[in-house]
Amino acid sequence: MKHFADHLPATPIPAARPGAVAAIPKRLKLGLLIALVVGSMIGSGVFSLPQNMAAGAGAGAVVIGWLITGIGMLMLAFVYQTLAMRKPELDNGIYAYARAGAGDFVGFNSAWGYWVSAWIGNVGYLVIVFGTLGYFVPAFGEGNTRLAIAGASVLLWILHLVILRGVRGAAVLNAVTTFAKIVPLLAFIALAVTAFRSQAFEQDFWGTPKLGSVFAQVKSTMLITVWVFIGIEGASVVSARAEHRQDVGRATLYGFAIVLLLLMAVSLLSPGIVPQAELAAMKNPSMAGVLEKAVGTWGAVMISLGLLVSVGGALLAWTLLAAETLFTPASGGVMPRFLSRENDHGVPANALWVTNGLVQLFLIVTLVSSATYQALISLATSMILVPYLFSAVYAVRIAARGDAYAAADRMRTRDLVVAVLATTYCCWLLYAAGPKYLLLSALLYAPGILLYGWAKREQGARLFKPFEVAILTAIIVLAALAAYLLTSGTLGL
Secondary structure, X not given: OOOHHHHOOOEOOOOOOOOOOOOEOOOEOHHHHHHHHHHHHOOOHHHHHHHHHHOOOOHHHHHHXXXXXXXXXXXXXXXXXXXXXXXOOOOOHHHHHHHHHHOHHHHHHHHHHHHHHHHHHHHHHHHHHHHHHOOOOHHHOOOOOHXXXXXHHHHHHHHHHHHHOOOOOHHHHHHHHHHHHHHHHHHHHHHHHHHOOHHHHHOOOOOOHHHOOHHHHHHHHHHHHHHHHOOOOHHHHOHXXXXXXXXXXXXXXHHHHHHHHHHHHHHHHHHHOOOHHHHHOOOOOHHHHHHHHHHOHHHHHHHHHHHHHHHHHHHHHHHHHHHHHHHHHHHOOOOOHHHHOOOOOOOOHHHHHHHHHHHHHHHHHHHHHOOOHHHHHHHHHHHHHHHHHHHHHHHHHHXXXXXXXXXXXXHHHHHHHXXXXXXXXXXXXXXXXXXXXXXXXXXXXXXXXXXXXXXXHHHOOOOOOXXXXXXXXXXXXXXXXXXXXXXXXXXXX
């Protein structure tokens, strides 16, 4: 039976959270690879970037945050470039690198974290869709009212039924969503430049006392900036389809530079139109509110419509990705076999039911806890930090051992330095995430242990190696602490 991806015009799996990647030809030229990287990184995050950044930082701290993120994500981009070149036989991305580097349990946890990040991000998408519609229908509020959750649930299960029947319109959808992402961004930047006021930008440049120290403000920007960059590994995920292997690295770097400039422009032009305090209090998607201040109602309508189309495509792509992220390790024996079963259309139906069932559950949680879009994306980002860290550590191991390099390969030293810097950056991000999101992440990692044990029992294999017991113990202890704090009301979404 064909895999469900074979029913698309070509490989449909998006390489990253914010965008929708579809209709990938058998051989990608450099231009198409760049478009893939840019399209996979730009999605809903940028539309809420002005408020998300202003909520915890002044303009000066935002500039510093972008510098740190730019360097750190560039190192991570180099890591995926290196792994694509040095380990071309590993085409399954984050899961394969972690498993090759540290065994089944670490590979499982990398896939699990990526999967949880994917479907929690989908919850965030649904929240912001109805939060955007709240501009036209106030009853939807910020996307977490009863009416909004009911609408999001209906949309979720319609999408679920469409995917169960297979998806053939991915090429058209990808073209539409890419247009919807780029055009409003370029229009926003052009209009924001004309409305920019240096006096507003310089006001409270280093933040107010309420925001804390500059260091604290910079920390507050980290999860937001990483969220909008998830997808930097896009070209490496489809590296096997590149016409020229060296174009993978070039596309990653060019795409990264384009997206960095776009994101910095959006986040740094906004405080020059709307003061920081007012910007921080804006409803998301805040880009619409900023443009409304600059040019009037039509600007907000344009941004809102662009976001709806963009997120609609991204929801489809990331629902497919979430199901695939369960299907692949299940096929490899590190998740229960029932998750690898496909329906008559080649769709991994069981994985899809599990994924969307949890999306529905968390939609209800957002109603009970009034979780915001920003809280959801922060949690989704913290979940993906561990898989990124595993990839960086594997790159360190490859370069340090040198088994993938020729004896006179001068790039080995550079690759080792880059991998160490990327690993350091990932560790900094874990620190910047703070105890709240790290504990919530541990709580979400814990249930995966049961699935892993289930899969190993099906094979009659030994459950844990000695070094894996340490990881298991840490997850259980942190999850227990998170559960205690959550039930006591100290910790929440």
